[in-house]
Amino acid sequence: MNTSMESTVVALKEFLDEDQVSVNQTVRELHSKDESYHDASLPDVVVFPKTAADVSKIMNVANNLQVPVVPFGRGSSLEGHVIPYENGITIDFSLMDKILEVREKDLLVKVQPGVTRTQLNKELKKYGLFFSVDPGADATLGGMAATNASGTTTVKYGVMRDQVRDLEVVLADGTIIHTGNLAAKSASGFHLNGLFVGSEGTLGCFTELTLKVYGIPEFTTAARAVFPTVKNAVEAVTSILQAGIPIARVELVDESSIRQVNKFSGTDYADKPTLFLEFDGNEAGLKQDVEFTKEIMQDHNCEEIQFETDNTARTKLWDARHNLAYAYIHGHVGKKMMVTDVCVPISELADAVIFARKELDAIDLPGGILGHVGDGNFHALLMIDISNPEELAKAETFNEKIVLYALERNGTCTGEHGVGVGKQKYQVAEHGEALQVMEKIKLALDPNNILNPNKIVQIEKMDK
Incomplete structure (x- = not known):
């Protein structure tokens, strides 16, 4: 560990307990990857906050010392979102796992970011309620908000962004803000909920979420x-x-x-x-x-x-x-799964799926097509040997072909998995000049570029 990181660890231990700060190799390795095929990278230190105040102090230290910070839920992301390629601090939110309040009359629930969706639904069942977003993995709600997760129920209930009424967010300098309130609608100010949901940890750390819930159907x-x-x-x-x-x-x-x-x-x-x-x-x-x-x-x-x-x-x-x-993983032992994720207008979906199947057959790699066809989102699952450059190249070429197919039809390179590092190269093609607006927002909220750097947008290191 270099001198700079030693100073960072010392500063963190001034307000966090000994067991909340880890430089253990195994712990760092567990936080060096997600469920994607992207290369791993070790954080220098992993911290386990218990409160928003802890997170605020962590961010204050990181900002003052200009140390990169990556928020981490369960590591179930699929595009390398939580991989700390700049090393630095990983904030693991697993100790912030409390359901703070169920407001059944308002159809709202207030939770900490480390609560998982199955944990929440188990509690909500007592009230005859459920939380609708189901991405498949038992992800944390903080992570699901960070990637604007969706899944099988989106066609009726909407995506994660549609469920968020308010977020408590710790900004890069340690400032704590709220992005919304408990009202069902508001015409006041910019739509900060929409800005922060899907920001993948690049604009702030979520420490509390207020979410919409629904009555269990008869x-x-x-x-x-x-x-x-x-x-x-x-x-x-x-x-x-x-x-x-x-x-x-x-x-x-x-x-x-x-x-x-x-x-x-x-x-x-x-x-x-x-x-x-x-x-x-x-x-x-x-x-x-x-x-x-x-x-x-x-x-x-x-x-x-x-x-x-x-x-x-x-x-x-x-x-x-x-x-x-x-089923694919167990059927192809020794191979890693690559999951593509595009979304097109419903009218384009049939042809897009047929195109994807034809291209998948052409590269002769095991895989299949599935999707949330009610909202135009579909995936290809490919099983590849990531140590085999030829297979990896085939898979990446296939992914690019179906992404470009979607973009040419005014679709998107990612319907629900997010950008991370895997879809970053398509941001200019999808957003054009709007990407510069995103970069300006990033720099305004995180001028030192410490929050999950070089995810979604690329920011050049600026001289101090």
């Missing part, structure tokens, strides 16, 4: 629908949305992925493009939605549709979709 029905082609499946979804059916989830899994599911989960689903769907609401309305959906499916050559109302059967059905990533 009835829920799940379904699995099989189609002869991806185009049929996606066009069926488009028709469902145009009909105004309030579908809660709709996920596409292609035939290659269905085969992988069958191997892993012991199911015997047909090896064809499949939609996994879910409807929720009151019993009478749900029956109408289901019948209308059946008619639409038939119009788009649906070959088989199976509905499940029993909770165990519904869980089994969705487990197949949720476990898809693990």
